[in-house]
Amino acid sequence: MGLSDFLFKRRKNKKGDSTPEEEIFQNENISKEYFKSLDKNKRSLHELFKQTFDFSCDDIRLGESEACVCYLGTMLNIHSLTDKVLNVPRETSVSKNPKNIEEIRDRYFPTMAFEYADTFHKVVWHILNGFAVIMVDGQEKALSLEIGDTEKRAITEPSTQTIIRGPKEAFTEDINTNISLIRKRIKNPYLIFEDFYIGGDTKTTVAIGYVSTITNEDILNEVRERIEKIEIGAVLDSGNIEEMIVDKSFTPFPLVFNTERPDSICSHLLEGKVALIVDGSPFVLAVPSVFTDFFQSSEDYYQPFLMPSFIRIIRYMSFMIALVLPSLYVALSTFHQELMPTQLLISIQAQREGVPFPAVIEIFMMELTFEIMREAGVRMPRAVGQTVSIVGALVIGQAAVEAGLVSSVLVIIVAFTAIASFVSPIYSFSIATRLLRFVLILFAAVFGLYGVLLFLIIMVIHLVSLRSFGVPYLASVAPFKLTDQDDVFLRLPAWANKRRPSYLFPKSPVKEKKKQKPSPPHVQGGKK
Amino acid sequence: MKQQKLMEKLSLWQLAVLLFTFEIGSVAVVGVGNDLRQDAWIAVAISTLLGAGIVSFYIMLLKRAPGKNLFELMTISFGKWLGKGIGLLYVFYFFYIAERVLRDFCELITTVIFENTPIEIISITMMGVIAYMIYLGLEVFGRTGEIFIPYVFTFTILIGFATFFSGEMDFKNLLPVMAEGSGPIIQHIFPRLLTFPFGELITFMVIIPYVTQFNKAGKVSVITVLVSGMIIIYGTVIEIVTLGTEQLERTVFPLLSAARYISLLEFIERVDLVVVFIVMFGIITKVSVFFFAGLKGLEHITNISYRYMVLPMATIISYGTILISDNFAEHIEEGIRFIPHYMHVPFQFILPALFAPLLFWRTKKQKRGSDTNGSK
Numbered sequence: 001m002g003l004s005d006f007l008f009k010r011r012k013n014k015k016g017d018s019t020p021e022e023e024i025f026q027n028e029n030i031s032k033e034y035f036k037s038l039d040k041n042k043r044s045l046h047e048l049f050k051q052t053f054d055f056s057c058d059d060i061r062l063g064e065s066e067a068c069v070c071y072l073g074t075m076l077n078i079h080s081l082t083d084k085v086l087n088v089p090r091e092t093s094v095s096k097n098p099k100n101i102e103e104i105r106d107r108y109f110p111t112m113a114f115e116y117a118d119t120f121h122k123v124v125w126h127i128l129n130g131f132a133v134i135m136v137d138g139q140e141k142a143l144s145l146e147i148g149d150t151e152k153r154a155i156t157e158p159s160t161q162t163i164i165r166g167p168k169e170a171f172t173e174d175i176n177t178n179i180s181l182i183r184k185r186i187k188n189p190y191l192i193f194e195d196f197y198i199g200g201d202t203k204t205t206v207a208i209g210y211v212s213t214i215t216n217e218d219i220l221n222e223v224r225e226r227i228e229k230i231e232i233g234a235v236l237d238s239g240n241i242e243e244m245i246v247d248k249s250f251t252p253f254p255l256v257f258n259t260e261r262p263d264s265i266c267s268h269l270l271e272g273k274v275a276l277i278v279d280g281s282p283f284v285l286a287v288p289s290v291f292t293d294f295f296q297s298s299e300d301y302y303q304p305f306l307m308p309s310f311i312r313i314i315r316y317m318s319f320m321i322a323l324v325l326p327s328l329y330v331a332l333s334t335f336h337q338e339l340m341p342t343q344l345l346i347s348i349q350a351q352r353e354g355v356p357f358p359a360v361i362e363i364f365m366m367e368l369t370f371e372i373m374r375e376a377g378v379r380m381p382r383a384v385g386q387t388v389s390i391v392g393a394l395v396i397g398q399a400a401v402e403a404g405l406v407s408s409v410l411v412i413i414v415a416f417t418a419i420a421s422f423v424s425p426i427y428s429f430s431i432a433t434r435l436l437r438f439v440l441i442l443f444a445a446v447f448g449l450y451g452v453l454l455f456l457i458i459m460v461i462h463l464v465s466l467r468s469f470g471v472p473y474l475a476s477v478a479p480f481k482l483t484d485q486d487d488v489f490l491r492l493p494a495w496a497n498k499r500r501p502s503y504l505f506p507k508s509p510v511k512e513k514k515k516q517k518p519s520p521p522h523v524q525g526g527k528k
Numbered sequence: 529m530k531q532q533k534l535m536e537k538l539s540l541w542q543l544a545v546l547l548f549t550f551e552i553g554s555v556a557v558v559g560v561g562n563d564l565r566q567d568a569w570i571a572v573a574i575s576t577l578l579g580a581g582i583v584s585f586y587i588m589l590l591k592r593a594p595g596k597n598l599f600e601l602m603t604i605s606f607g608k609w610l611g612k613g614i615g616l617l618y619v620f621y622f623f624y625i626a627e628r629v630l631r632d633f634c635e636l637i638t639t640v641i642f643e644n645t646p647i648e649i650i651s652i653t654m655m656g657v658i659a660y661m662i663y664l665g666l667e668v669f670g671r672t673g674e675i676f677i678p679y680v681f682t683f684t685i686l687i688g689f690a691t692f693f694s695g696e697m698d699f700k701n702l703l704p705v706m707a708e709g710s711g712p713i714i715q716h717i718f719p720r721l722l723t724f725p726f727g728e729l730i731t732f733m734v735i736i737p738y739v740t741q742f743n744k745a746g747k748v749s750v751i752t753v754l755v756s757g758m759i760i761i762y763g764t765v766i767e768i769v770t771l772g773t774e775q776l777e778r779t780v781f782p783l784l785s786a787a788r789y790i791s792l793l794e795f796i797e798r799v800d801l802v803v804v805f806i807v808m809f810g811i812i813t814k815v816s817v818f819f820f821a822g823l824k825g826l827e828h829i830t831n832i833s834y835r836y837m838v839l840p841m842a843t844i845i846s847y848g849t850i851l852i853s854d855n856f857a858e859h860i861e862e863g864i865r866f867i868p869h870y871m872h873v874p875f876q877f878i879l880p881a882l883f884a885p886l887l888f889w890r891t892k893k894q895k896r897g898s899d900t901n902g903s904k
Contacts, residue, residue, distance in 0.1 A: 335641075335642075336641070336801075338798060339798045339800070339801060341794065341797065447649075447653070448641070448642070449641070449801055449804075450637060450641060450642070450650075450804075450808075453804070453805055453808055454653055454654075454657060457657055457672075457676075457808075457809070457812065458660065460672055460675050460676070461657070461660060461661045461664065461668060461672050463675075464668050464671035464672050464674075464675065465665075465668045472671065474671065474675065477674065477675065478670075478671035478672070478674035478675050479539055479542070479670075479671060479674065480539075480541050480542075480674050
C-alpha cells in the first residue's frame with residue numbers, strides 16, 4: 001500500500017463501485033480496459049505518453065514471463081528504481097515459475113509498498129502519481145510499486161505567521177508531509193482524513209481532516225457536499241478551493257481561515273472544525289471560521305494569559321484604527337473642526353497651510369502611494385528590496401512633506417494606519433481593511449462623521465449577515481453566547497477554558513470536566 | 529442549520545437588546561417630560577411601572593395564540609376582512625410613526641452637525657441603511673443590535689459620569705420635588721409619557737412571536753422595560769441637574785445639550801459625536817422596528833413576502849419624513865398636541881382593548897375544537 005493510501009481512509013463512494021480513478025478519468029478519452037496481452041497495454045500506454053520524454057517503458061523478464069516496467073522518470077527516485085526493481089529479477093534463480101501476479105510480487109518484490117491495478121485507468125493514475133507499474137504478460141492485473149519520493153522542500157519556519165514562543169514548524173507543499181505534521185500532534189484514532197480529487201486538468205488531491213468524535217456531522221456533510229460540487233480546471237493552491245466553497249464571495253472579509261502553522265490547525269481541529277489540505281499548497285484551510293478567529297494567534301495560548309488578553313484587545317483596536325483613522329482625519333479636518341481640541345486643531349491647520357490639495361485628495365494620494373510601495377515591496381526581487389524602503393522613507397515621506405505636497409500629520413496617519421493593518425495575525429484579513437479604508441474615506445469626504453458612522457453600521461449589518469458554512473460569521477458575539485466568551489476578546493487561563501465553542505455544535509462540548517485551577521500545596525493550619 | 533436560515537428567529541437576548549434600544553432611541557433625541565421641569569424623572573419612574581403593565585397586557589394577548597403576530601391576532605378576533613382592514617390602519621400608523629421618529633433624527637443632524645445639508649440627504653441615507661438591514665431579515669437586525677448595544681449602553685452611562693466629573697452638575701436643580709403637586713405629573717403621564725415611549729411597544733407584538741423561547745419572552749420584556757426605564761430616568765436626571773430647569777425647558781435636544789458641558793482633561797470635549805452615535809443607532813432600531821412591523825402587516829394583508837416591499841416602502845417613508853411637517857416647530861407641536869390623543873391612544877390602548885375580549889372568546893372557541901377561524 002502506498003503512503004497516501006495508508007494515511008487516507010478510502011472514501012466510500014455513493015455511486016456504487018466506481019473507484020476514484022474512474023471518477024477522475026470519466027470525462028477523458030482513455031479506454032478503461034486492461035488487457036491480458038502485454039503488447040496491447042504497452043501500445044495504449046505509448047499512445048498516451050508518446051510525446052513526453054520522461055516516460056519510460058523498460059522490458060524485463062520475471063522468471064519466464066515477459067514483463068515491462070512503466071514509469072515517469074521525473075516522478076520517482078531513479079536510483080531506488082534501479083536498485084529495487086530493475087536489478088532484482090536477474091538475481092533471482094528460477095526454481096518454480098510464479099503463476100499469478102500475487103506470486104510474482106511475493107517472489108520478486110516482497111518488501112515494497114504496492115498496489116494492484118486492474119483497470120487501465122488505474123495504471124495511468126499510478127504512473128502519474130510516481131509509481132512504477134509492472135505489467136506482466138498474461139496477467140489480469142498490473143502491479144504498482146511505490147518507489148520513493150522525489151525531491152521536496154524541507155519543513156521550515158513559517159514565513160507569514162511568525163511567533164516568538166511555540167512550535168516553529170510550517171506546512172510545506174507536500175500533502176503527505178502536511179498530514180503527518182498534523183498527525184504527529186494529534187495522536188488520536190478518530191482523527192480522520194478523507195481524500196478528494198479536484199480539478200479537471202490537475203487532479204489535485206484535496207484532503208479534509210476532522211476529529212470524528214468532536215466535529216458536528218452537519219458541518220462535515222456540508223463541507224463534503226461543497227467540495228464534491230467543485231468543478232474547476234485547475235487547483236494550484238488552497239486559495240482556488242477557498243473561492244469555490246465560501247458561502248458568499250462578494251465580501252471583503254475572508255470566510256475561510258488559512259494558516260501555515262500545524263499547531264494552529266490542530267487547535268482548530270480540536271475545537272470541532274474541519275481542515276482542508278490541498279496538495280501543493282503550504283496554506284491549510286479551516287472551516288467554519290468566524291470573525292474572531294482572525295484576531296487569534298496560536299501564541300496566545302503559549303504565553304501566560306494576561307498578556308495575550310491585552311494583546312487581543314490591541315489587535316481589535318488596531319483593526320479599528322486601520323479602518324477609520326484616515327477617514328476620521330478627513331471628516332474632522334473638512335467638516336467638524338470644532339470637535340478637535342483647539343491646540344491640536346491649530347497645529348494641524350498650521351501644517352496644512354501650504355498644502356495645495358483638499359484633505360481627501362491628499363490622503364488618497366498618500367494611501368495610493370503606500371499601496372503601490374507595498375505591492376512593489378512584495379513583488380520586488382530580494383536583491384533590490386532595499387530600494388523600496390529607501391525610496392519610500394526618504395523620497396516619498398520626507399521629501400513630499402518638505403515640498404509642501406502633503407502635511408506631516410498626514411504622513412504620520414498613513415504610516416500608523418499601515419502599521420496597524422499588519423497587526424492581524426492572518427494576512428488575508430488585513431487585506432479586508434485595506435479595501436474598506438478607501439470606501440470609508442469616500443464616505444467621510446461626502447458625509448463627514450455621519451458618513452463614517454453610516455458606513456460602520458452598514459459594515460456591521462453586512463458582517464452579521466455573513467455565514468461561514470452555516471455558522472454566523474460574528475458567532476459568539478452576535479448571536480451572543482456567554483459561555484463562549486472565555487476565548488474571544490480575552491483569553492482566560494487554560495483551566496478556565498473548559499468548553500468548545502458552541503457555535504460549532506461539537507459532539508462533545510466539554511473539553512475537560514475537572515476543576516483544575518492550580519493552587520499552592522495545602523498547608524494544614526500551620527501545625528507541622 | 530439550513531433550517532435556521534429559513535425560519536427567522538430571535539433569541540431572548542436579542543429581543544431584550546432591541547427592546548432596550550427601541551426604548552431609549554428617540555427619548556435620547558428629544559427627551560421626555562421636559563415640561564415638567566425637575567419632576568420629569570418622577571413621571572418617568574411612574575410611567576415605567578405602568579409601561580411594564582402595558583407590556584404584560586400585550587404579552588398576555590400574544591399568549592392566547594402562540595406564534596401569531598398582531599395582525600394575525602386581529603384576523604382571528606375580527607374575522608378576515610375587518611381584521612385586515614384594521615391591520616391596514618395599523619400599517620399606516622406604524623409607517624407614520626417611523627416617519628416621525630426618522631424626522632426627529634434628521635432635525636437633530638441638520639441642526640447640530642450639518643446646518644447646510646438638506647434634510648432629504650439624511651432621510652434617504654438612513655432609510656437606505658434600514659432597508660438594507662430589514663431586507664436581510666429579522667435575524668440580521670437582532671444581531672446588529674447585539675453588536676451595538678455595548679457601545680450604546682456604555683456611552684450612555686459614561687455621559688453621566690463625564691458630566692459629573694466635568695463639574696457641571698448641580699443636584700440642587702432637582703429641588704423642589706413636586707412643587708406644583710401631583711396634578712401636572714398625572715396629566716403628563718397620560719397620555720403623553722405612557723404612549724411615548726412605552727405604549728409604542730405595541731410594535732413588538734409583531735416581533736415577539738419570532739422569539740425562540742416564546743414562553744420566557746414576557747418576563748424578559750418586562751425586565752427590559754424596567755431596565756430601560758431606569759436608563760431613561762438616569763438620562764433625565766443628568767439633563768435636569770446639568771441644564772437646570774430653565775434651560776431644560778428651552779432646549780430641543782436635552783441630552784445633546786447636557787453632553788456639551790463635558791470637558792475633561794482639556795482633551796475630551798465636544799463629545800456631540802458620541803451622543804449622535806447613541807442616538808443614531810437608537811433611531812435606526814426604532815425606525816426598523818416600526819418599519820418591520822408595518823411590512824409584516826402588509827405581508828399579512830397581501831400575502832406577498834415582505835422583502836419585495838422593503839424598497840418601495842422605504843422610498844415612501846423617506847419621502848414621508850420630509851412631507852409630514854414643514855419645520856421642526858410644527859413637527860414637535862404635532863407630537864405634543866395631536867399624535868398622543870388621536871394616534872397613540874386609539875392604536876395602543878383602545879383597539880387592543882377592543883379586540884382583547886373578542887380574542888379571548890375566539891381562542892376559547894378554538895380550544896374547544898371547532899377550528900373554523902384559522903388565521904390563514
